[in-house]
Amino acid sequence: MKTNQDTCQNCEKPYEEGFQFCPHCGQKTNDELTLGVLFYNTISNYFSFDARFLKSFIPLMFRPGYLAKEFIKGKRLLYLHPAQMYLFVAVIFFFIFNFYVREGREKLDENMQRVLESRSEKLANRDSLVPQDSLDIKEFVKPLQNNAATIGLDEDDLKVLDSVANIKVPKKNMGMSYSFNEKDIDSLIAAGASDKELYKALGMDDDAGFFQRKFYGQILKFYKTMGLGQIFQAFIDSIPLAMFFLLPIFAFLLKLFFFNKGRYSHHLVFSFYYFSFLFVVFSLIFGVNRFWQIPDWIDWLIAFSTFFYLLVAIIKFYGQNWFLSFIKSGMVSFMFLWLVLPLSFVLLGFIAFLFY
Incomplete structure (x- = not known):
């Protein structure tokens, strides 16, 4: 008896009418492209947000080591794949964390702007004291130093006067070399010196290679703009990528x-799976604190509890006794938190400084 046949829109192979899914490729036979279908397919394809996520979430949070053990046993379709789970919760964590990063950068930018304004003000005050001819500056500022209390100069003002008194101004031009200190760099910048002169004042050798020139270029860029907020943002942006190596x-x-x-x-x-758990925990901490401020000791207690989760997970997954598991999990945590992470953050900070 001949049955009615339909053709799959995806693989173009025939199948019996009435099938909900193509027996050849698995695509749904009646899959009209609506907004809901488009949104679901996007989430499902990239993050596997389906029933497996819901089946995996509870064991992930409350049964340490269970998902990893089941996956190793061969149950790889019942629960969400470990890499997909990690990717999904990592995206959520960094989305929430971004709000704190933005606030932190705004505060850094405000502080750096105040530093720039203060430095510019001090430079302007100092330049107003410098005579426009070839008079000896020491003789010019000496009366101001002697009568500091009378005219209301504080310690910072006196330090500025001391530095001004030691500047050697040539009678004809400003073409002189400067030692490496902030006041000299400020003077060069105010005089419109070229980057080459500024690099020399910073201490860069004339025969410096590419890396050294890049480093001094970033130092000068930072000094001119006080771009700590940009460096901070570059550092944060590199963390998700770094996690794939950590x-x-x-x-x-x-x-x-x-x-x-x-x-x-x-x-x-x-x-x-363990890092997925960590991202879920810290997403909850940051998310809840965003709307309702939790006492710091509770936050630290929750963060510290992740070690006990690791301990139980190791016991369940590796099947060792409590004592050995405690020693080994402690050693792993110590090496990762106090050796690997600090070195990684130093490297990330250096890279962020070079490329912000």
Whole structure:
């Protein structure tokens, strides 16, 4: 008996009429493109936001080590893939964290702007004291120093006068070399000196290579703009990418301490789920504090509890006793938090400084 046939819009192969999904490629047979379908497909394709996420979320939060153990056993369709879980919660975390980053950068920019204004004001006051001819500056400022209390000069003003008194102004031009200090750089900038002169004043060698020139160029850029907020933003922007390198390092540490407990890929699965848990916890902390300020001691207590989650997860996943698991999880945490992370942040800060 011949049955009615339909053709799949995706793979263009025939199938029996009445099927809800194509038996060849799996696409839904009646999949009209509505706004809801478009939105769901986008979320599903990129973040696998489906029933598996809901099935995975509760075990992730309240059954440490369970998801990783089940995934290693072979249950890889029942729960969300560890890398997909990590990607999804990481996106949510950095979205929430971005609000705090923006506020932090605004405060940094305001503080740096005040520093710039203060520096410009001091420079203007100092320049107003410099005579326009070839008089000896020491003789010019000496009466001001002697009568500081009378005319209302404070310690900062006296320091400025001292620095001005030691400046050697040539009788014909400003073509002189400066030592490396802020006042000299300010004077050069105010006089419209070229970058080459400024680099020399900063201490750069004439035969400096590309890297050294780049470094001094960033120093000068920072000094002129006080761009701490830009460096901070560049640093924050690099963290998501850095996490994709830090997570495998964490898995490598687990491999070192549990070298006979499976392949490196097994430790990587464990790390994906553990870092997913961390991102969920810190997303909740930042999210709740955004609307309702929680006491700091509670925040720290919740953050510290992630170590006990790691301990229980290691016991369940690796099947070792409490004592060995406590020692090894402590060593892994110590090496990662006090060695790997600080070195990584220093490197990220240096890169952010070079390319902000």
